[in-house]
Amino acid sequence: MNFSKYLRFAVVGACALAACKGGPPTATKPGKYSSTTGIEYNTEEGMRVSDYQGIPEGPGLVFIEGGRTVLGSAEEDVAMTHDNIERTVTLASFYMDEAEVANIHWLEYLHFVRKDSAEEFYQSALPDTTVWARELSFNDPYVDYYLRYPGFRYFPVVGVSWLQANDYCTWRTAKVNERLAGEGDEGDSGSSKGGGLFGRKKKKGGDAGDAAEGTSEDGGKTKIAIENGNTLPNYRLPTEAEWEYAAQALIGTQETGNENQENKRIYPWDGRQVRNPYGKGMGQFLANFKRGRGDYAGIAGSLNDGAMITEYIYNYPPNDYGLYNMSGNVNEWVQDIYRPLSYEDVEDLNPFRRNGFLDPSEKYDKKGYQSLIDDHVRVYKGGSWRDVAYWLSPGTRRFMAEDSATATIGFRCAMINAGSNK
Structure with a gap:
């Protein structure tokens, strides 16, 4: 790794540690970079961090x-x-x-x-x-x-x-999460394309933290995993x-x-x-x-x-x-x-x-x-x-x-x- 790349990591790392934008990182706003390593999330090298708006609403x-x-x-x-x-x-x-x-x-x-x-x-x-x-x-x-x-x-x-x-x-757990998966595929969650509760998986592979694949009704791939926060905990x-x-x-x-x-x-x-x-x-x-x-x-x-x-x-x-x-x-x-x-x-x-x-x-x-x-x-x-x-x-x-x-x-x-x- 060259010096400029080290410098870039140092700068973004310092920015993350100082919580440059909007205060300290939270579960729903983890930031773009890791606050401990400075490595950028959702890149080829970095860890995948999904959009998360809080626990989905459970019926009843x-x-x-x-x-x-x-x-x-x-x-x-x-x-x-x-x-x-x-x-x-x-x-x-x-x-x-x-x-x-x-x-x-x-x-x-x-x-x-x-x-x-x-x-x-x-x-x-x-x-x-x-x-x-x-x-x-x-x-x-x-x-x-x-x-x-x-x-x-x-x-x-x-x-x-x-x-x-x-x-x-x-x-009930399986059925409710199946419904949430369908809503995510159809874009009903209100999130941007590719994010939200159930964005579609665009490529194969990935690290151990990547989501498992599930097939939606229209044939698209959904990302369903605990790490993504796109399922409800067990009833x-x-x-x-x-x-x-x-x-x-x-x-x-x-x-x-x-x-x-x-x-x-x-x-x-x-x-x-x-x-x-x-x-x-x-x-x-x-x-x-x-x-x-x-x-x-x-x-x-x-x-x-x-x-x-x-x-x-x-x-x-x-x-x-x-x-x-x-x-x-x-x-x-x-x-x-x-x-x-x-x-x-x-x-x-x-x-x-x-x-x-x-x-x-x-x-x-x-x-x-x-x-x-x-x-x-x-x-x-x-x-x-x-x-x-x-x-x-x-x-x-x-x-x-x-x-x-x-x-x-x-x-x-x-x-x-x-x-x-x-």
Whole structure:
């Protein structure tokens, strides 16, 4: 390399280090040159750095700003499980579906699975509609109609196991990113030609950081890679800590400039009552749950919410994060396996139990019928249309085998907030 080339690198390197134009480099404005070597990006010699305008918008997701909180049950432990004692943790910001996954969403899933997958997998994706069947109750119509009849389109899907819910998350990730890829090819992202979310790959080869090729509908090559920021992170089930934090929605009790959390909620709304105390909706229930023995909906009239079983996923007021039905309607699967002492074992930053580490399944006598716990039971949260108000509190938790399903458990998806804490 000759002296003039060294000099040019020195000049551009100094300019980059001094952040000549517009301040220090950022993820969305990395600059033209490396701030450590001075080498120009997107040249034959330099590394490829794609245009990036921030994480693409994920359909149906609401941003949940993370922070410090106290997780755990705020209610009297009437079940005597002592499995969710209060402790202080910190959660990173994330995204969560504003409402439960509904029947229409699952039917869409089945539509594409039938087109793109083996018949065996399609059969495995079908919800268990027989969860409605009861020997001493006439729920027979729900067995046939609840999933497929148009009137139930935006009721939460049920009869879905934890394993099936995970498969849905995997499919949804692929389908949403496939759509983003198509939009990028057609220039819908608003970026300049060759850039933006999905610019076309113009030449073969490149270094290890280059994108993998994918073929668009018009035959063009798209650049799809994590490094390009042109895909959404994975849709997934929320962790138990994320779900509980989002359900509390304590951001609605926070005073500006005060880092002390002086109020805690029993439910995802203020107060100890389960009816709306204000305005035109005064007296109406704030969630879909069982009021008492034999009372699923109240008497006919203005205070009857009409929810004998599940209900429209947007039917009750959202919490302060904008999330609907974080209490009642259906319980919801979360990622964690169940252990009664998770609150003692997991870390205090993004707590999550993925396995039996520190609390192995061998300690639980399932073979001798003294326990129901092993590494295949998963936590579910939130209470349902068939549960009493105790289970509406975000700190309560129960568990069930990951391959089982009921008429009272559904789910919603979550996603990390990549590259930012706000």
